[in-house]
Amino acid sequence: MAKRKAVAAASKKRKKSSDDAAKEEEEEGTTSKSQEEDLQKEPKKTRIKAPKPKVETEYFPEKRNMEDLWQSAFPVGTEWDNMDKLSEINWCFSNLESAFEEEGELHGKTVYMFGSTEAQMLNVNGEEKVVLIPIVVAVDSPIPPSDKIGVKSVQREKEEVIPMKTMKMAWVPYIPLEDRLSQVDRLKSQIFTMACTQRRSALKHLKIERVKQYDYCLPYLQSLKADEDEDDTVVNIMFPLEPPIVCDYDWEMDEIEEFTDNLIMEETLSEDKKDEFKEYVKEQVRERRKAQRQAKEARKKAIEDMDPKTREAMENMKFYKFYPVQTPDTPDISHVKVLYINRYYGRAHFLR
DSSP: OOOHHHHHHHHHHHHHHHHHHHHHHHHHHHHHHHHHHHHHSOOOOOOOOOOOOOOOOOOOOOTTTTTTTTHOBBBBBBGGGGGGGSSSSOOOOOOOOHHHHHHHOOOOOOTEEEEEEEEEEEEEETTTEEEEEEEEEEEEESSSOOOOEEEEEESSOOOOOOOOGGGGGEEEEEOGGGGGTOOOGOOOOOEEEEOOOOOOGGGGGGGHHHHHHTEEEEEOHHHHSSTTTTTEEEEEEEEEEEOEEEEEEEETTTOOOHHHHHHHHSSSSSSGHHHHHHHHHHHHHHHHHHHHHHHHHHHHHHHOOOOHHHHHHHHTEEEEOOOOOOOTSOOOOOSSOOOEEEETEOOOOEEE
16 A cells, blocks of 8 residues: 555656656747747847048149250250259249240240259258259240350360261250140240250260260350450460469460469479470460461351341340249259350340
């Protein structure tokens, strides 16, 4: 009897455990289903894209129509090794550009331009240094000033006049920026610049004497008037000694014997070099007189051979000499400006 009661109690306990487990499973299922329904009811989250970084627009100053006008005029007589020095300073020739604009003094005129350089001691950022200043000369003329160039001999100081094409130079039309997409042959340019087609990369293949010729070039002009030094009686002496004797000798004012003795007294010249020095001075005087005589004859013949229109144009030519304008980036050059151009052109009519 007792055994039967124990079995019944154990059976009842197993049933209760089974019912409890079933109930727990039912509750868990209900909870999972409820959670799933709740998740479905929740609003879907929208993915927000990160904004792209804002790119700053870079603006470049608009180029002026004739910004490179001054650079197109070859700097005649400047040593090739010094060409790069012209870009060390941000030179500005807005005065040259404005001269060709409406109401400018060169507007509508036919103009021939060439470049040059002048070495001056200037204050650059608080430091005194030699600066190569670019110069532009504008010739107001209906005809080219000349098709020749003056060149000093490499061996001697004597100058000779040769065709520009010998030095690969020529007058070429200048095309403003706004017209460079047009057909060049249809444009009627009134601005011409002296250009040089000699490539710097090819200089190493040339003889030194040929390269040096470019250092001695001067824009040539057959003036109708006598040069300022055409009747000058002074010669520059550079007697080859170590160190050389450098002085000026005036063949009208100085007497060669007395002049030489003074140099000996000053211990500039030794006694044993006296005769050699005197002969050297006489030779320099003969060469100078010959050059002056030839210049007079050439000028006279050139005038005689000119047609009336050419002569009229030559007589009415006007020379404008332009220096860079003052800017915060450039040194002060106001105290070094001069009218003088070169021995052929003499002085400019206008300084800018």
